[in-house]
Amino acid sequence: MVCTVCGNDEFRDSKVLWPRLIAEWNLSSAEVAYIDRQQGTQCTRCGSNLRGIALANAIREVVATAKTLVDFVNTSEARRLRILDINGSSLSATLSVLPLYTRADYPSVDMQSMPYEDDQFDLVLHSDTLEHVPFPIEALRECGRVLSDDGCLCYTVPTIVGRLTRDREGLPPSYHGDSNQGGYDFMVHTEFGADAWTFPIRAGFTSVNINTVSYPDATAITARKKLFIR
Numbered sequence: 001m002v003c004t005v006c007g008n009d010e011f012r013d014s015k016v017l018w019p020r021l022i023a024e025w026n027l028s029s030a031e032v033a034y035i036d037r038q039q040g041t042q043c044t045r046c047g048s049n050l051r052g053i054a055l056a057n058a059i060r061e062v063v064a065t066a067k068t069l070v071d072f073v074n075t076s077e078a079r080r081l082r083i084l085d086i087n088g089s090s091l092s093a094t095l096s097v098l099p100l101y102t103r104a105d106y107p108s109v110d111m112q113s114m115p116y117e118d119d120q121f122d123l124v125l126h127s128d129t130l131e132h133v134p135f136p137i138e139a140l141r142e143c144g145r146v147l148s149d150d151g152c153l154c155y156t157v158p159t160i161v162g163r164l165t166r167d168r169e170g171l172p173p174s175y176h177g178d179s180n181q182g183g184y185d186f187m188v189h190t191e192f193g194a195d196a197w198t199f200p201i202r203a204g205f206t207s208v209n210i211n212t213v214s215y216p217d218a219t220a221i222t223a224r225k226k227l228f229i230r
């Protein structure tokens with residue numbers, strides 16, 4: 001495997017899940033193994049994990065480039081891209097050199113009501129953020145609002161492919177980030193499952209494509225408002 005962010009082909013593995021989260025999510029050992037791989041297998045050069053690489057591939061497909069992301073940002077096409085990066089990812093350091101790059105971070109920017117004009121961006125990105133938003137379809141609809149008609153939304157979300165999405169309302173609160181180990185400590189509202197692809201459609205997008213680096217470990221969703229044939 002090659003890291004399509006930087007071109008390196010060396011990776012290291014680490015475990016990212018902890019017992020409490022495994023119990024809260026009722027994960028099987030096979031599900032634990034693939035989530036550890038999705039989140040914990042990282043490029044030794046740029047630090048991108050598999051979901052970051054899946055997201056990079058979704059972007060590369062949208063902009064129709066065979067270059068690594070690191071090489072792509074040096075092109076004139078990249079310099080014209082109006083990018084909104086919501087909450088950042090392992091790609092942010094690479095993309096943030098671009099002149100029309102905008103970063104939006106919770107809580108100063110609420111994904112469900114963003115302080116941007118309609119049709120302001122060509123590319124909206126988020127990575128493992130949607131599960132923390134109380135109303136994910138509203139958040140996706142807002143992503144669509146700020147995108148131009150031929151723009152694309154590319155994102156990742158933790159997905160348990162063997163079951164359907166469930167709302168955690170009424171269940172004990174669950175957080176990403178172990179309070180004993182530090183880390184990000186955001187409450188999870190939605191556990192996405194095999195129907196994750198329906199959310200952008202229900203939010204008004206007309207087509208959905210799924211990029212896979214390693215199934216089911218690392219996938220990224222691309223949603224388009226309208227189908228433009230290049």
Ligand SMILES: [Zn+2]
Pocket residue numbers: 003004005006007008043044045046047048
């Ligand atoms: Zn890399």
